[in-house]
Amino acid sequence: MPVLRQLTACSAPATHVVEGRSRKKRRALEYRVEVCAGHRWLARHWPGRHSTREPGGRCGAMMDHRAYARVVQSHVEVWIGPLTAQDLQAHDGDVAAALRAAHRWLQDGARGEIWHAVAAALGHAAWVAEAVVSGLVEVEAGERQVLAALSAAEAIDGTARGV
Known part of the structure; x- marks a missing residue:
């Protein structure tokens, strides 16, 4: 069951996304972190695919699917x-x-x-x-x-x- 986490108190729209995927389970999504341009530094340490997107979502929102x-x-x-x-x-x-x-x-x-x-x-x-x-x-x-x-x-x- 996924866990919703909020890493920031920022309400700006997210423009940067990190998706971490499993290496074992057919690349299943393990987590997705979304941050705004100002908080992009917070996502640097998260391993996974880093991408930018049109502003949307909330800065600091994380959906964590891991055990x-x-x-x-x-x-x-x-x-x-x-x-x-x-x-x-x-x-x-x-x-x-x-x-x-x-x-x-x-x-x-x-x-x-x-x-x-x-x-x-x-x-x-x-x-x-x-x-x-x-x-x-x-x-x-x-x-x-x-x-x-x-x-x-x-x-x-x-x-x-x-x-």
Whole structure:
């Protein structure tokens, strides 16, 4: 099930598209990122086919079709790690532990309401991930909730950074 992510708070029409495709599954679409000319730099690190288009869509919109683990890894690599210095390797691949550590890091150092909002969304993602591990929440439903919380946190983070 695809996950809609919003990488920026920009409402400009998108003019640049990156499409990442699978190498194994008959080049199936894995993700599509759309950005405006001013935020084109955000898409540089995304591997895939880069193209321009007539203005349309919303800057920062991303449709992510990848598996849960790959989407979580993307969140950690793209914004959680650079923001909080937390990564999955430091927590032996434990998503819940990495998200909880990122939540604590932000909560302890947050300056301003918007950073507290990012911390709260990460805390929610961590709580749901912990509930999945403990069996309190069914795996598939819990993973969808974790990804939704991470997407919300990412959108708030983009707003906080003025992206």
